[in-house]
Amino acid sequence: MEKPRNVLIIDDEPAMTTYLSTLLEDHGFVAHVANDPQEGMERLRVLRPDVILLDLLMPQKSGVQVFQKIARDQRLKGIPIIILTGIREHFVEDFKDFFTTLKLDRPFAYLEKPVDPDHLLQVVEESLSTIH
Amino acid sequence: MRWATLPWRKSQESLNFPVGITGIPHQLLDPGARALLDALPCYVSLISPTREVLWANKALLQEAGAVVGLPCHQLYRLRHSPCPDCQLGRALEQGSVSLWEESLPGSMLSATHTLVQAVPLVGSGGEVLAALKISTDITGLKARQRQLELSQREYRALFEGVPCYISVQDRDLRILKTNRLFERDFGRSQGRKCYQVYKGRQQKCEVCPVERSFEDGQIHFSEETVRRSSGEPMEVVVYTAPIRDHMGQTFAVMEMSTEISQVKRLQRELAALGQAVAITAHSIKNILSGLEGGAYVVHSGLRRADPALAQKGWEMVREGVGMAGRLIQDILLISKARTPKYKNVSPQALAAGVVSLFEKRAADLGVELCLLEPGKEPEPLRVDPDAIHTALANLISNALEACATFQREETGRVQVSVMELPQEESLVFQVEDNGPGLAPEVREKLFREMVSTKGSSGTGLGLVVTDKILREHGGKVRFHPGAQGGTVFQLVIPRQAEAGEHSSIQEGVPGSQGQPPFKEGSPWKSPGTC
16 A cells, blocks of 8 residues: 655645645545644654645744744654745745745745646645655 | 108208297207217107107117107107197196006007106296107117016916915925915915924924935925825825025025825725735635535545435535635625615614624624614714615624634623714714724725734625725724724714715724713613623
8 A cells, every 4th residue: 555645734724724725635645734933843843744835924933933833853854844935936936036045955845835736746746756 | 551661861960949949958969969868779859849859869760760840659659639638738738757567569669668768958938848758778678577477477377276285384394385285285384384284293204205305406295194184194296396496595495385185095995806815715705615624524524324414515605605705795895886776774773684694604703793772872974775784694693703702701792882972963873893903004004905813714805895895885983992992883874974085994992982871771672692
């Protein structure tokens, strides 16, 4: 039997997490949801998912900070991260520079909200094939 | 009939004075003197005490023909009776020299205006024998004078009537002259410096178009924000032009300012409209994607025979529909010109109604929501209750969101209060939160753009709606940082409502607004969880 493919969704919007988890489950993934960054970090350490979907703008803590934490954690740094963002493209460009400056691995991909479901599934598949 | 063209008759050259003029000093009778008078480029006549022309010089004869023996009034004014305003009296009756201007609208002469000098000719017994009337043609001079007066009047009318503020300034930027409009809005300013009057300060502006016009003699312009003497600010476009003397040297500069506050407001409104369209499109995109997600989850729930999942999806769809409804309502509120439907209401009861609507939401978000009890119940207020309800609800909703998204030890708290501001003859609904406060860039934008700090959940139109409602009431929305962090928003509604055009949003400084007249140690009236 094929090994379950675990996806952790860290996003503060319940509607978004419900949608994404349903979508991923319908396509054979096991979806896990964290509605705030702190819960996200806790679940990450326990779960060690195959891929992370991370919202960039959360009120409690910026997704960028979460990203830094993961990228600097030796046990977690190999997990591909797909960043979900509602902000425009030039901001994404700024963030790319930001990662370079901090000498951090870049996220696997950026997806702009609202996400296109087919594109999301494709990117998730790609991220997994890169790892395995 | 003009006689001026009649040929001068030779016979008149050898005119003899009639009997009775023998007392005339002999030098006048002297042919040499007559020749001298004949040579003068003006009309000279000798008038008897009975106002009869005794002699006329060549110039007069050339124009008027045989005039000797005619009454003076007939020659000079074509009158059949003596002039009621006869000026010769002083010469003929009093024996003194007199000078006056005479208008000759109808006469035998081509001149219509003359400068007249009358000299009495006195006999040996001291009696006045005749008067020598010397009339110089000043018709051309008069015409030029009239033209000058006319152009001066026109210039004055232009200077005073033009719908701009005009001042004339010297090199030290001292105001020499202003027009009426300038004086009306900036007060009497002659002798004061331009920057004192316009800007109310003691230093000149860094870039001054008046100085530049002095330097290069060219026209310059700039856009400035100035203050009327009432303190009210206005945006103006300023043009400066040199005024030169006959040597071409600039000795003064005229500064002409036109108010463009309205244009600027329209510009900002247009920019805001563009922003609103972008935000609306973005909101619709978010709503649609929410609906799409919800529909997907419903479908998936049904397919999996999982009613709980289908129910979740259905809630998402309902939320999307609700958001679309709110968005449309906001857009309609902003775009429609509407007149408030005024009613007398109790402000405290109105606030209590709105606060009670948010109790559950506040509890869900873990934020304390309180309505302060006033020391004295405010008088009823004449407002459109539905509109003010919407405006206050927008402020409370914003405040709750601000507290809910701000993570810290202290519990989020939103305080609503109603207070009178007697010095402004206004009533204030105040909403104070202990959230993160407004970032400077957001504060800046509140004046001119639609702002949402709530990500996808806010339409960004709430404050615009609130602003419009307050404007319709002749009131204003103002805000300042709270004493312990967070933000204080106030809806200021005048007791005497008067609709205004300007944006109603004003930023203040902490402590600049009146503190609520709360009862000392009064308990909180707590529809919320306080």
